[in-house]
Amino acid sequence: MTKKAIITSDLHYGITSPSRLLQLKDLMLRHDPSVIIIAGDIGEPAHDFKSCLELFSDIHCPVGVVIGNHDLYNTAGFNHSEELWNEVLPGIVKECGFVWMESESIVLGETSFIGSMAWYEYSSRAPELDHLPDDFFFASKGRFVSDGIYIDWEREDKALAAELLERLLKRLKKAQEDPSVRRIVVVTHVPLFPGQMVHYRSDNAYADAYFGNFTFGKEISRFSKVTDIVSGHTHRGIDKVIGNIRVQVIPSDYRKPDFIVIGF
Numbered sequence: 146m147t148k149k150a151i152i153t154s155d156l157h158y159g160i161t162s163p164s165r166l167l168q169l170k171d172l173m174l175r176h177d178p179s180v181i182i183i184a185g186d187i188g189e190p191a192h193d194f195k196s197c198l199e200l201f202s203d204i205h206c207p208v209g210v211v212i213g214n215h216d217l218y219n220t221a222g223f224n225h226s227e228e229l230w231n232e233v234l235p236g237i238v239k240e241c242g243f244v245w246m247e248s249e250s251i252v253l254g255e256t257s258f259i260g261s262m263a264w265y266e267y268s269s270r271a272p273e274l275d276h277l278p279d280d281f282f283f284a285s286k287g288r289f290v291s292d293g294i295y296i297d298w299e300r301e302d303k304a305l306a307a308e309l310l311e312r313l314l315k316r317l318k319k320a321q322e323d324p325s326v327r328r329i330v331v332v333t334h335v336p337l338f339p340g341q342m343v344h345y346r347s348d349n350a351y352a353d354a355y356f357g358n359f360t361f362g363k364e365i366s367r368f369s370k371v372t373d374i375v376s377g378h379t380h381r382g383i384d385k386v387i388g389n390i391r392v393q394v395i396p397s398d399y400r401k402p403d404f405i406v407i408g409f
């Protein structure tokens with residue numbers, strides 16, 4: 146019998162009401178999922194992140210958590226983003242009995258679910274802005290997206306993206322070489338292909354630079370066992386085949402949370 150994986154994202158606890166999120170949970174559970182993955186932008190500040198995950202803590206199947214950029218916002222002034230990333234958020238995920246997917250994969254039968262926040266390094270910038278140096282996008286981030294205002298760590302985007310990619314590729318390589326794994330489903334917060342991007346140019350010509358990482362997409366596509374890549378972040382659903390991979394963006398939006406189902 147086919148098992149089902151449910152992948153949701155962009156729950157934005159607080160903007161989306163707890164009662165709406167509980168409805169979402171009920172709809173998810175009707176599918177009798179074997180695994181649920183929450184792909185980032187769960188809630189900020191950290192107490193909202195926790196309240197959101199607690200809504201799902203009575204679920205009996207494994208629940209994997211991928212972090213999103215909003216989860217790193219230090220908007221309550223009680224933790225730096227670095228502490229959120231290294232200690233606070235992984236601690237809450239563990240307390241809820243969920244899987245911190247940045248370091249742990251979920252393997253069910255012959256399918257491995259591998260997750261990462263991924264992070265932008267400006268490879269998704271609008272082509273007409275190609276002439277601008279990376280330093281421009283780093284230095285000007287706060288003008289174009291709120292990450293530049295509310296994420297208060299010292300990290301540089303390119304270094305973080307490279308670090309997350311290296312860690313993800315290690316896990317992909319391991320799964321690719323493991324004869325007991327026949328299929329890999331990759332889940333990221335940030336989209337990885339031009340075909341996943343929703344263009345925000347009407348709002349802000351520069352914002353695309355902070356909405357994707359096409360280097361991740363190219364690298365992950367090299368692994369023949371990867372059948373699916375599912376991302377969040379842009380709030381507008383996409384479902385297409387790129388090469389041999391089904392590539393989706395979860396159509397989950399503010400006050401209208403949603404999910405996708407993958408049979409395996």
Ligand SMILES: [Fe+2]
Binds near residue numbers: 185215379
């Ligand atoms: Fe996001």
